[in-house]
Amino acid sequence: MGAVSYALNGRPGVSPETRQRIIDIANDLGWRPSVAARSLSGSRAHSVGLIIARSADTLGVEPFFMRFIAGLERELSAQRIGLLLQIVEDHRTAIEAMRLWWAERRVDGMVVTDLWAQDDRIPVIEELRVPAILAGRDRAGTGLPAVWTDDEAAVVAAVDYLVALGHRRIARVAGLPVLNHTQLRIEAFNRAMAAHGLPGPDIVETDYTWEEGARATRALLSRRDRPTAVIFDNDLMAVAALNVAQEMGVAVPGELSIVAGDDSQLCVLVHPGLTALSWDIQAYGAHTARALLELIDGGRATSLQEPAATLMVRGSTAAAPRLTRRRGGPDPGRGGPPSGPR
Amino acid sequence: MGAVSYALNGRPGVSPETRQRIIDIANDLGWRPSVAARSLSGSRAHSVGLIIARSADTLGVEPFFMRFIAGLERELSAQRIGLLLQIVEDHRTAIEAMRLWWAERRVDGMVVTDLWAQDDRIPVIEELRVPAILAGRDRAGTGLPAVWTDDEAAVVAAVDYLVALGHRRIARVAGLPVLNHTQLRIEAFNRAMAAHGLPGPDIVETDYTWEEGARATRALLSRRDRPTAVIFDNDLMAVAALNVAQEMGVAVPGELSIVAGDDSQLCVLVHPGLTALSWDIQAYGAHTARALLELIDGGRATSLQEPAATLMVRGSTAAAPRLTRRRGGPDPGRGGPPSGPR
DNA sequence: CTGAAAGCGCTTACAG
DNA sequence: CTGAAAGCGCTTACAG
Numbered sequence: 001m002g003a004v005s006y007a008l009n010g011r012p013g014v015s016p017e018t019r020q021r022i023i024d025i026a027n028d029l030g031w032r033p034s035v036a037a038r039s040l041s042g043s044r045a046h047s048v049g050l051i052i053a054r055s056a057d058t059l060g061v062e063p064f065f066m067r068f069i070a071g072l073e074r075e076l077s078a079q080r081i082g083l084l085l086q087i088v089e090d091h092r093t094a095i096e097a098m099r100l101w102w103a104e105r106r107v108d109g110m111v112v113t114d115l116w117a118q119d120d121r122i123p124v125i126e127e128l129r130v131p132a133i134l135a136g137r138d139r140a141g142t143g144l145p146a147v148w149t150d151d152e153a154a155v156v157a158a159v160d161y162l163v164a165l166g167h168r169r170i171a172r173v174a175g176l177p178v179l180n181h182t183q184l185r186i187e188a189f190n191r192a193m194a195a196h197g198l199p200g201p202d203i204v205e206t207d208y209t210w211e212e213g214a215r216a217t218r219a220l221l222s223r224r225d226r227p228t229a230v231i232f233d234n235d236l237m238a239v240a241a242l243n244v245a246q247e248m249g250v251a252v253p254g255e256l257s258i259v260a261g262d263d264s265q266l267c268v269l270v271h272p273g274l275t276a277l278s279w280d281i282q283a284y285g286a287h288t289a290r291a292l293l294e295l296i297d298g299g300r301a302t303s304l305q306e307p308a309a310t311l312m313v314r315g316s317t318a319a320a321p322r323l324t325r326r327r328g329g330p331d332p333g334r335g336g337p338p339s340g341p342r
Numbered sequence: 343m344g345a346v347s348y349a350l351n352g353r354p355g356v357s358p359e360t361r362q363r364i365i366d367i368a369n370d371l372g373w374r375p376s377v378a379a380r381s382l383s384g385s386r387a388h389s390v391g392l393i394i395a396r397s398a399d400t401l402g403v404e405p406f407f408m409r410f411i412a413g414l415e416r417e418l419s420a421q422r423i424g425l426l427l428q429i430v431e432d433h434r435t436a437i438e439a440m441r442l443w444w445a446e447r448r449v450d451g452m453v454v455t456d457l458w459a460q461d462d463r464i465p466v467i468e469e470l471r472v473p474a475i476l477a478g479r480d481r482a483g484t485g486l487p488a489v490w491t492d493d494e495a496a497v498v499a500a501v502d503y504l505v506a507l508g509h510r511r512i513a514r515v516a517g518l519p520v521l522n523h524t525q526l527r528i529e530a531f532n533r534a535m536a537a538h539g540l541p542g543p544d545i546v547e548t549d550y551t552w553e554e555g556a557r558a559t560r561a562l563l564s565r566r567d568r569p570t571a572v573i574f575d576n577d578l579m580a581v582a583a584l585n586v587a588q589e590m591g592v593a594v595p596g597e598l599s600i601v602a603g604d605d606s607q608l609c610v611l612v613h614p615g616l617t618a619l620s621w622d623i624q625a626y627g628a629h630t631a632r633a634l635l636e637l638i639d640g641g642r643a644t645s646l647q648e649p650a651a652t653l654m655v656r657g658s659t660a661a662a663p664r665l666t667r668r669r670g671g672p673d674p675g676r677g678g679p680p681s682g683p684r
Numbered sequence: 685c686t687g688a689a690a691g692c693g694c695t696t697a698c699a700g
Numbered sequence: 701c702t703g704a705a706a707g708c709g710c711t712t713a714c715a716g
Contacts, residue, residue, distance in 0.1 A: 005711055015685060033444035036387065037710035039378035040692045047426070056412030056624055061607040063402030070398030072428045078438070079426055082448060084389070084418055085427045087412045097419070103374035105693095106424060163697070210611055236611070265403040269552055269578070270612075271585040283397055291451040345702065349696055357701060377695035382708045447709095 008033065035082075038278040039105070045081035048292055053094045056087065058209055061236060063264035064281060065113075068135070068232035071285020072075060072111065079293060081108075092118050102130045109296045111135055111288055112144075113271075133292040136179055136286070139301050145301035147288045150308035151181050152188035154277045156247045157311055158231050158259050159192035166320035167229040167257060171202040173216045173241070175233035182233065185261075189231070202227065206237065213237025217244040221256070228320045229257040237272050242316070253318035263312055272315025279309035355390040377424075384559060389424035390634055395436045395456060399427065400551055403578055406623060407455075410477070413627020414453065423450075433462050444472045450636045452682035453477055453515035453630055454486075457522045475634040477626070479522055480645050489630045493523050494530035494652035496619045499653055500573050500601050501534035506540035508662035509571040509599060513544040515558045515583070517575035517603075524575065527603075531573070548579065555579025559586040563598070570662045572606065579609045580616050584658070588634065595630070595660035605654050614657025621651035 006013045007022035014022070024122050025033070040044050046069035050064060050072065059065060069085070076083050084107055088094050098121065109131035116134035117267060122139060125132045138146035172189045175182045184206075190201050203217065213236060215245045220227055223243065232238040245252045252258055252272060260267050264276035284306050295301050348355045349364035356364070377388050392414065394407060401407060411427070418425050430436050440463065442447065443449045451473035454463060463479060467474045478644070481490035504512050514531045517524045524547075532543050548554035555578060562569055563586065565593055574580040580602035587594045594600055594614060602609050605620035626648050637643050 002688085002712075007420060009711085011712095013685070018685080030445055032443060033711090034382070034447045034709055036378050036381035036447060036710075037692090040376070040694085040709080041711040043692070045378065047424075050344060056409050057607065059408040059412065061403075061611075062408075066401040066404075066408065066429075066529050069427065070401065073427070073429045080442075082389075082426045083428070084424045085411065085415070086425070087408075100374060103372055105376045105378060105500050201539030210607055236607075239611050243611065246613055246640075254401045265399065265552055265578075269403075269581050270584065271588055344696075346702085351695085353696095355701070360701080374696055375695090379692075379708090382693080382710085383695040385708070 005033075009279075033313070034063070035104055036068055043105075045105055045108045046080065047084050047107050048076065048289070049084045049086070049098075049101050049110045050148070051086045051088060051094045051097050051110070053088050053091055055089065059087065060110060061210075061266075062208075063235070064262060068285040071282035071287075072289040073285075074282070075286045075289035075293070078154070081293065083130050091116075095121055095124050098124060099128065102128050109292050111292060115139075116178045117180045117183050118178070119167065119180070130250070130294045131292065133295060135288050136175040137184065140183040140198070141307075142202075143301055145291055145295060145303045147284065147304045147306065149279060149284065149306040151185050152191075154309040154311075155171040155185050155231070156310075157190045159189065159196070160223070161311055161313075162229045162231075162257060162259070163196050163198070165229075165257065165317065168198055168321075169202070169225060169227040170198065170229045170231065171204070171220050171227040173204045173206060173213060173220075173232045173237055175206060177205045185233065206233075208234055208236065210236050210240045213240035214244050217241040218248070220302060221245065221248050226256075228255070229317070231261065233261040235260040235262045235264050235274065235276060238276070238316075239266055239270050242272075242274070243272055253316050255321050257317040259311075259317060262318045263309075267312075267314065275311065275313045275315075275317040277309040278312040279307065310321070347375075362507065369399045382650075385447075387450045388422065390418065390631075390638075391428070391440075391443050391451050391452045392451070392455070393428045393430060393436045393439050395430050395433055396430065398507055401429070403552075403608075404550075405608065406604060410455070410627040413524070413624035413629075414631045415627075416624070417628045417631035417635070418621075423635065427560045433458075436546050437463055437466050440466060440472070441470065444470050451475070451634050453634060457481075458520045459525050460520070462523070473634065473637045475630055475637060476661065477630050479526065485643055486564075487633055487637060487645045489620060489626065489633050489646045491626065491648040493527050494533075496528040496621075496651040496653075497527045497573070498534045499650075500619060501538070503571075503653055503655075504571045504599060504601070504659070505538050505540070507599065507659065510570040510658045510662070511544070511567060512540065512573065513562050513569040513640075515545070515546050515574045515579055516574060517548060517550045519547045523642060527575065530594055531649040548575070550576055550578065552578050552582045555582035556586050559583040562588070563587065563590050563592055570597070571601070571659070573601045573603065575603040577602040577604045577606050577616065577618060579603075580618070580658075581608055581612050584612055584614075584616070593659050595654075597663050599659040599662075601653075601659060609654075609656065617653065617655045617657075617659040619651040620654040621649065623628060 004022050007019040035046050077105050112132055113135045115136040134144050134146040137148050203214040238258050245256050258275035260274040263276035267274035267276045275335050278303050345356050346364050349361040380385050426438050454474050455477045462610040476488040477487050479490050481540035490607040546558040580600050587598050592598050602616040605618035609618045
């Protein structure tokens with residue numbers, strides 16, 4: 001039994017031939033050591049946990065998570081680590097689940113997503129001393145490693161591009177204000193606008209849903225001096241905005257340019273396609289998993305920066321209306337009346 | 343130690359006071375029995391597995407899985423059962439993962455989704471004798487219980503409705519032909535059309551992606567006697583169709599009625615909203631989980647039928663063109679030229 | 685390099 | 701009802 005263990009776990013103490021023979025037999029029999037027994041003697045669960053605190057309906061149309069999970073998975077399954085998934089409604093339940101998993105020793109570590117600026121989960125993670133990676137900005141005062149992308153740079157790139165197209169009235173429809181990166185992006189937006197000497201903050205906060213995206217857009221487009229460009233914090237709201245523009249007879253991109261904060265098939269689905277901030281979410285997941293495994297294996301807690309999102313330009317952005325000539329300029333597109341009953 | 347175990351697991355053999363005292367102390371300490379130890383002595387993993395064989399990108403915009411998983415989760419976490427998730431590319435890898443999980447005793451059972459008409463996973467499940475629930479039609483010759491919905495009835499309802507609206511040239515853009523339910527729906531469609539004495543099968547097969555949905559729609563709309571109504575096998579392709587119609591200057595629903603095979607926020611996102619076959623996917627997940635737990639607990643393998651999807655009528659369906667009067671009839675909507683560069 | 689043994693943290697009959 | 705003990709299936713020092 002001892003030799004089998006050594007052989008299968010690649011430890012010294014068995015002759016090469018014996019090792020090979022053992023491995024062959026295990027393969028023939030389809031035998032693998034029981035995780036329960038391995039966990040008990042090794043005090044490792046061989047699983048990590050992901051708790052998502054979102055409603056199932058918005059999760060469904062939010063392409064982020066499936067790609068992130070697929071990325072995590074790619075890395076974890078290569079190392080024979082299981083991914084335990086739980087979907088909950090709020091942080092209170094998320095915390096309960098975290099405590100339970102850790103108490104039961106179900107997981108060796110966790111991935112924390114959707115960080116709030118003020119996040120109740122963080123103190124619990126520290127209290128529990130569970131290895132955890134923040135998928136998002138690192139948190140000062142905690143030793144928790146983070147895997148993050150430069151949201152600010154991405155927002156600045158979007159603003160710069162719109163300004164270069166001649167836009168001056170640029171608004172932003174932000175996501176959940178409690179989220180840490182929402183605040184970072186808002187600040188970056190304000191700074192970028194100020195840097196161009198453009199009018200002060202024009203920001204609407206939402207909960208990321210399609211409904212609030214539509215409402216925010218209606219409000220913005222109903223103004224006298226309505227914006228000529230709007231940056232949305234995700235793709236869902238940007239698609240909603242496209243519909244509202246159509247409904248209100250505002251041409252995209254002729255009269256209104258739209259930038260989506262996430263890139264996904266949704267952005268290609270619609271018409272015109274949405275210019276979006278694009279980045280490799282699957283790689284993000286994979287890197288997060290790798291960082292977590294390193295942390296669990298006692299390696300130092302190292303934070304990691306992903307490449308910033310880049311602007312994927314499609315049909316929803318064009319030169320600002322004032323600068324557009326009727327002929328010869330970049331095609332501003334045509335809006336037309338709403339194409340159906342609502 | 344023995345008493346603690348009895349107390350916490352609600353078994354007889356401890357006085358009520360002792361039991362309560364033990365429970366209180368456990369709660370105070372936040373102590374929970376280690377799953378590894380419980381698994382080893384109880385030969386139960388206290389987890390079930392779900393292996394999804396799809397590419398991450400299409401998964402992202404496919405709202406089905408997140409809702410299904412949320413439904414599974416709701417039931418599982420209530421019973422303190424973990425959900426182990428794996429995302430793979432194909433059945434070969436899925437089978438490998440199943441074998442591994444079962445050999446390692448990581449799971450007590452599995453949920454099988456996206457059943458193929460000819461499915462390599464089934465014989466492996468039978469060989470392994472792993473408790474498994476088919477999320478889809480039951481498979482003759484196997485004892486595997488299934489949780490399913492009446493796809494045929496839903497398709498028939500959609501056809502009947504379109505026929506009642508006066509449509510006679512109705513086409514169907516089907517999903518992956520290897521999938522079991524794709525074939526069932528195709529047959530149901532053909533039968534329904536025949537029952538109305540309408541022209542023979544007009545079916546295009548696709549892989550469920552937006553691209554193939556768009557291509558299929560272009561082909562259909564390029565015909566001389568193009569269909570006046572098309573039923574799509576999911577929501578993604580129906581949205582793609584909406585764009586193609588716009589691109590080709592075909593009014594929806596004035597000249598073309600569209601029915602989406604799944605209902606999700608996507609169907610509300612677009613303009614006009616898509617009439618869709620709607621059902622409660624989260625409940626489906628929850629019932630599937632419950633059936634699996636019953637199976638694992640040695641109960642008989644009972645299949646379960648969910649209510650059939652019902653037609654959620656939105657703006658994308660209307661009376662067939664021939665029957666439409668310019669004024670006074672149901673508003674056929676207006677198509678207009680494409681609203682942007684492509 | 686091999687074999688015999690303890691121990692991981694529970695559950696569960698089995699005596700008292 | 702309580703206490704002492706075996707056993708689940710591994711891993712890992714520890715003798716030989």
